[in-house]
Amino acid sequence: MRDVSIARNYAEALLALARKANDTAGWGALVGALGDAVASDETLRHFLEAPQVSAAQKNAVLGKALAGQGAPLFVRFVQKVVTNRRQMLIPEIAVEYHSLLDAAEGRVHARVTLSREVDAATRESLTAALTKALKKTVVPHLSVDKRILGGVVVRVGDTVMDGSVKHRLDRLRGKLLAAR
Numbered sequence: 332m333r334d335v336s337i338a339r340n341y342a343e344a345l346l347a348l349a350r351k352a353n354d355t356a357g358w359g360a361l362v363g364a365l366g367d368a369v370a371s372d373e374t375l376r377h378f379l380e381a382p383q384v385s386a387a388q389k390n391a392v393l394g395k396a397l398a399g400q401g402a403p404l405f406v407r408f409v410q411k412v413v414t415n416r417r418q419m420l421i422p423e424i425a426v427e428y429h430s431l432l433d434a435a436e437g438r439v440h441a442r443v444t445l446s447r448e449v450d451a452a453t454r455e456s457l458t459a460a461l462t463k464a465l466k467k468t469v470v471p472h473l474s475v476d477k478r479i480l481g482g483v484v485v486r487v488g489d490t491v492m493d494g495s496v497k498h499r500l501d502r503l504r505g506k507l508l509a510a511r
Contacts (some may be wrong), residue, residue: 334470335427338420342427345408346435352402352491355432360394361401365409366425389413438468445475446495461485 332465368375380390390410391503397406412418441461449457456475461469465487476484479495485494 333421334420337417338423341412341417341420342431346406346422346510348408352404354402358401358405359429361405361431362421362425362428365397366422370422371477376419378494379413386414386416389418430443433470436468439465440468440470440472441465441469442486443473444472444479444486444495446475446477446479446481448475449473457483463497473498 345358345362346355349355352358369379370376377394378384390413393409393413394406397409409421412421412424428471441456443461454471456469459470462472469487479497480500481496482499484491484493484495484498
C-alpha cells in the first residue's frame, strides 16, 4: 500500500474520532501542528525515526509532550500510529485530514494569481465570486505576478481558469499568426 493511501486511512479514522469528540477544528489544529513539528524539527524527526528507541519509549515521550495539549483520545491515536510504526506519516496524515475535512465541509482552496496587490474589499468580492461560481466555500491563497499584466488566474486542484491579459494576448497572437 502506498504511503498516501495509508495516511488517508489514518486521516479518515482521525476525522471519525474528531467528529465523535465534536471538535474537528481543534483536532485539525493539533494534527497540523504535530505534522509541522515532525516535518520541520530535525531532532523530533530523528527521535521518531530511530530504530533503537522502542515504540513504547516513543509513546511515553509523546504522551508527556501532548498531555494537556489535546484530548486523551487524540493522544492515544498518535500513540497507535507510533505503535504501528507509521509515525513518519504524521505530516501526510495531517494533510489528508485537512483535505477530508475541507471536502466534508464543502470547502476548496484556490491559488489566485493577480497582477497587483488588492485591498480587503476586492479580496472579499473575489472570494464571493469564486464561491458563487464553484458552489463551494473558497479559501483563496493570493499571490502577485506582474507578468500576467492584468486580470486573474485561479487554480483549484487541477483546474486552471486563466482570465489574465497575458493569456488573452497570447491567444490573439496565435489567431493573428494562424490567419497569415
